[in-house]
Amino acid sequence: MWLGYESPSHTSPVIEYTGCISAQRHAIGNARPAVGEVWLKRSWSRAGDLPPSSLFLSYTSGVPIPKVPKLTEASEYAGQAAIHVACTQLGSSYTPTQARRVVAEWVDLLSGEPTAITDLQFLTRTPKRLFNALSGQTQLRRLVVKWGDYDDLTPLEGLQELKLLEVGGASAVTQVGPLAALDKLRTLAIEGFRRIDDTTPLGHLVKLTDLELGGDWMSPRNAHVTSIGFLRELNQLEKVLLHTIVVEDRDYSALLSLPRLKWVRTMATKGMEPSIDHLKRALPWVS
Secondary structure, eight states: OOOEEOOTTSSSOEEEEOSSSSOOOEEOTTOOOOTTOEEESSSOSBGGGOOTTOOEEEOOOOOEEOOOOEESSGGGOOSOSEEEEOOSOOGGGSOHHHHHHHHHHHHHHHHSSOOSOSEEEEEEEEOHHHHHHGGGOTTOSEEEEEEESOOOOGGGTTOTTOSEEEEOSOTTOOOOGGGGGOTTOSEEEEESOOEESOOGGGGGOTTOOEEEEEOBTTTTBOEEESOOGGGGGOTTOOEEEEESEEETTOBOGGGGGOTTOOEEEEOOOTTOBSOHHHHHHHSOBOO
């Protein structure tokens, strides 16, 4: 048996997302990975072919679960616990006035009282006003934002039931302090940012097992952080991906302090210490 989103036949093997960025589960035909084997989101190849920001997908036993509904308008929401929202980039089927109404109605729904939603994924651009409305959904346990023009993570600081948070396309985000209160997080991904000067608040997320930080791998455009020393506080980490990112103090030794690490990759940077070769020899490196 397989755990994942509903496959076309209900019998096809399905892989379960266990890492970061785009937490959808996908059918993969009749291929059958071994238990615990790492598979990839973007290329569907094995870990040796990993592109910089592909994440961790692995097989586990379980049963098929229902497909998550994809909603455009807030009026379509019918009390489901898990939804995918595509309420922007609507194309010619909506006039500009209608498109603004669609977003406004989602803002009204999400900024009000907590709903029954515990698993929320935005599939299209998330404008700042919609991102800010998330502060009303304190019951969320899983939140995935594909991209948007948000620059402040403060609306998320009250979402203290979150166990998985993925913030993509975060080019305007420069501060991660609001995330320090999310002490139940197990999986965190912040992708597409340009610069975060103070990463120390992430050291408060001591239950993290899976972490991704990086810039825009498609451009490619490197992100910059001053230090990754906060990793020394995260003893539960099992998977770490630092892609398209430059650590400005060049000190990568914190990666060597993680006792449970099972999967790691970071971008090589001139002058880094320890060297990339040393890290590859000492750690469970995925090329």
